[in-house]
Amino acid sequence: MVKSRWKFAASALALAIAAPAFGQSVQDTPPEVENEIVVTGTYIQGTAKDTAIPLSVVSQEDIEKRGSPSVLDLIKTLPIAGPVLGDTNQFNAAANVRNGGGTINIRSLGAQRTLVLLNGRRFAAGTADTNLLPIAAIGRVEVLKDGAAATYGSDAIAGVANFITRTNVDGLEGSVDYRYVPGSDGGDYSGSLLYGYEGDGVRVLLSGAYQHRAELSVLERDWVLQPYLTSPAGWSGTGNPGAYTAYSGPGGTGTSFGYNIDANCTAVGGFSGFAGTAPVCYYQYMPFDNLVENTDQYQFYGEVTVALSDSIDFRVEALYASTKLPDYRVTSGYLASNGPTGPGTSFIVPSSNPGFNTFLALFRHLAVSE
Structure with a gap:
């Protein structure tokens, strides 16, 4: 930059004349009273x-x-x-x-x-x-x-x-x-x-x-990284891991198991909370930034x-x-507004994802309950 x-x-x-500009305003008065001119500023120099x-x-x-x-x-x-x-x-x-x-x-x-x-x-x-x-x-x-x-x-x-x-x-x-x-x-x-x-x-x-x-990284100041309940200002609900709507069928078909937080949210340092009535996995984005x-x-x-x-x-x-500024650090995660093939499409979580097995076990439990 x-x-x-x-x-x-x-x-x-x-x-260089650094004095107020002048303006004049005339106030209407009854005929028997003389008009009064009020000077609110002037360029006339004084000591x-x-x-x-x-x-x-x-x-x-x-x-x-x-x-x-x-x-x-x-x-x-x-x-x-x-x-x-x-x-x-x-x-x-x-x-x-x-x-x-x-x-x-x-x-x-x-x-x-x-x-x-x-x-x-x-x-x-x-x-x-x-x-x-x-x-x-x-x-x-x-x-x-x-x-x-x-x-x-x-x-x-x-x-x-x-x-x-x-x-x-x-x-x-x-x-x-x-x-x-x-x-x-x-x-x-x-x-x-x-x-x-x-x-x-x-x-x-x-x-x-x-x-x-x-x-100067934020990691060098312990007062920056605070728990969510202490200072929620440094937390975001639009990161990864997040929350998912899962279906029993491929491509968003079959039975829906509702909107659920990633099961590994807390394990990776997130905070399981709510944004209104929706469950959200908050993540702390401050460690990715610099103070200076x-x-x-x-x-x-x-x-x-x-x-x-x-x-x-x-x-x-x-x-x-x-x-x-040769380098400029910013937070690493933002809300994904589009799927991989355009608006309205779904993301696929591959089996190589570290949270896949925990996630799968959770929804298998939900599927049995269902």
């Missing part, structure tokens, strides 16, 4: 002390103190952020096969309602993948904790997270990080390089980063700013990022 994002932006004026803005800023110093080697780690330290993708997306329906992706979720209103900006501009259409942001180049994060739909649209109902790149880099910087994860295949590690130059009206910033997350997949992430970012005059800058930004 490979996910990539390209971003290229150029502007003749390096000026920070003139208005109360619910803004949270994570500075470069804060990032360094927190020791956040990835954007995911940084986001998880924000008190305003709710549950996010990025740690493991295997069992999250909201991931929608976005394994390796990350989100930010302000006030737990949903990632689709939180807008992500890079240097004041939209990072991507739709729900942005925060794991593609250039962590090595991030200088600070400004989180608008109030809704900003009037300015940015419905994807900013919960708020806005603006990731701003560094401007104080002069020379070459490098960093490495390693985290030992018990049970994982080698642990997690990352590395990055950052180069900055400023002089003669030109500012350059270049960065490259690599992050690796090692595979082998993941490789690459991020390359560059920007060049040229001062054309005292008030005008020319700025070019380019970003390439990629997330790769």
